[in-house]
Amino acid sequence: MIKKIEDLKLKIFKLIEDAADVAALENLRVQYLGRKGEVTNLLKTLKDISIEERKKVGPQLQTFKKEIELALDDKVGKFMEIAAAAPEIDITIPGKKISVGHYHPLSIVEKDVRRIFKAMNFSVVEGPEIESDYYNFDALNIPKSHPARDMWDTFWLQDGQKLAKGGDKLSAISHKLLLRTHTSPVQMRYMETHKPPFQIIVPGRVFRYEATDASHETNFNQIEGLMVGKDVNLANFKFVIQEFFKRLFGKNLEIRLRPSYFPFVEPGLEVDLQCVKCGGKGCNICGNSGWLEIMGAGMVHPKVFEAAHYNPRELQGFAFGMGLERIAMIKYNIPDIRMFYSGDLRFINQF
Ligand code: PHE
Secondary structure, eight states: OHHHHHHHHHHHHHHHHHOOSHHHHHHHHHHHHSTTOHHHHHHHHGGGSOHHHHHHHHHHHHHHHHHHHHHHHHHHHHHHHHHHHSOSSOTTSOOOOOOOOOOOHHHHHHHHHHHHHHHTTOEEOOOOSEEEHHHHTGGGTOOTTOGGGGGGOOOBOTTHHHHHTSSSGGGGTOOOEEEOSSSTHHHHHHHHHOOSSEEEEEEEEEEOOSOOBTTBOSEEEEEEEEEEESSOOHHHHHHHHHHHHHHHHSSOOOEEEEEEOOTTEEEEEEEEEEOTTTTTSOOTTTTTSSEEEEEEEEEEOHHHHHHTTOOTTTOEEEEEEEEHHHHHHHHHTOOOGGGGGSOOHHHHTTO
């Protein structure tokens, strides 16, 4: 019996020591100390042996049982300690991607345009979106009855008359309020308060009362340009604008000037840019012409200088206006202007 206990002792303590986890220890507890466990069975046999032997073996068996219990508890405790020390988060799991916002394609292009012109020493100026018809039309040599007003059909403010008669400086000459149809009124606002020479660009939102389609919106953005000095001429304009497109599209592109009409410039020009996609060979973007219509421009009309109280005999300058959406559509190959304002994430998230 004593020998049996000694052998069992060696075996059990080795098993406890080698146990891999808490579950393995629990199995050992059942196997040896459980109701039908080996040590329990040994204790049960005590009643079958002689009193003397029972007095010797009995206490030994009891101590043995206690030692096994202690050893088991001890080892379970060790496993718990290890588990407690381990970090609760699994640092090997890949992190969740945090989605951060980004610029709208129009904002990206506007920032580019501002940066390029600023680098060429232009100042960036802004003006009001609700404008008086004086600045939007009259001051730009488009009098009341002039048919050229039809070129820019707009949204008139119902209470415009009343508002325009309010206290501000322009009310004496202004008549009605409207949503500006172009950024050109800022030309006049700037000239009224500044002396040449200067060069500015005016990015801003404009409005037109017209049917929408793939290339027309009632709400869009323009970039106006105005450079005035003693001898500013069209050659200067050509250089500035060619340099601008070179920096915006990252390559040298030809430009073409065609005669056109805007009441506030003389001569008036339409500027075409060599097709960015096909380089002039003709493709679906340029309608096989090799050229993209990109902006209106011209030399500031003497009447406009007069309205600003400048002397047209002493000064000259060029002005231009282009659509921001149009530039973005060319740059990113966007087929429909309405996509910019659709709020469709499948479109927006591509930028
Ligand atoms: N304001 C004109 C338009 O919106 C564009 C333009 C600006 C033309 C400056 C000439 C000079 O159509």
